[in-house]
Amino acid sequence: MSLDPEILAFFLPEWEEAAARLAAAPDEAAQRRALDALGALASGAEIASLKAALRALEPLPEVFGAPATAAALTAHARAVVEAGEDLPFAADPAAPLAAPASAPVIRTLVVDDSAMMRRLVRESLSADPAFAVVAEAADGREALARIADEAPDLIMLDIEMPVLDGLGVLRDWALRGTGAVVVVSSAAVPGGEVAAEARRLGACTVVGKPSGAFSPDLGERQGEAIRRAARKAAGLPVEGAV
Structure with missing residues (x-):
């Protein structure tokens, strides 16, 4: 589904900023604040794949790979903006948080x-x-x-x-x-x-x-x-x- 190009123009810089806060978050409370901000951005831009990815991260697992997760979310957001339409995730968005990709989750x-x-x-x-x-x-x-x-x-x-x-x-x-x-x-x-x-x-x-x-x-x-x-x-x- 095509997305509003004007919204996307404002969306990506704010997404990258929130993702950077997630990657640098020192504790769970900060991670949750960053995830909340990302969720609001994904909803505002009506990007269903990002909303689904963020839902997959709740509740936070015991070991949360925030930098890897932020990188995966940002890479997908950039791909969506470049395409001008929503795209499916190439991999499980929760993979950086949980077991290795080869293990069943x-x-x-x-x-x-x-x-x-x-x-x-x-x-x-x-x-x-x-x-x-x-x-x-x-x-x-x-x-x-x-x-x-x-x-x-x-x-x-x-x-x-x-x-x-x-x-x-x-x-x-x-x-x-x-x-x-x-x-x-x-x-x-x-x-x-x-x-x-x-x-x-x-x-x-x-x-x-x-x-x-x-x-x-x-x-x-x-x-x-x-x-x-x-x-x-x-x-x-x-x-x-x-």
Whole structure:
């Protein structure tokens, strides 16, 4: 689609300036400010490929290669301006942030009403470079929106949540969702009725989590179980779990 040449004339210098701030950002807060500025510019110029690339960077992964990412975004912006129309990315825009290009990157959604539990699950997965958490949700309705927006390869799903519980998410996901589901819940005891229903609805496997959302032993004692379940659901060798 052709883009407005007058807008593009103003767009590129501002984009390059914001990308330079991203490359030089000393901390996560500065990175997020730079990404917000880039997002506003991409939206204002109606460049869908750049908007999609920026969405792929949220939330920020544990190790964020800001200079490489800024360079990739700027190179694409220059190509778009030169062409005068939007262009597809030649490569995954998130590649500078995550695993090497030769490694599979499983785009993952983490769903839990506890912010602490979402962080703990995210940190468990961050130990394995095959996974990149691209979105999080705090309830079932938000989870369905993220599934529609992100089309994740893998969903790490809690059961007991407000608004819509995990079984409700699974029922909708079974009709129109993408990817695979691993249930991570203290309510779905393996072999129990809830776990059986989750499996009937299509969940690949069920992993228990510590009683109490703020238990600190998830990463230490159950992180490996979560990674193994995630690798199995994603079709990766389980024996290669980190």
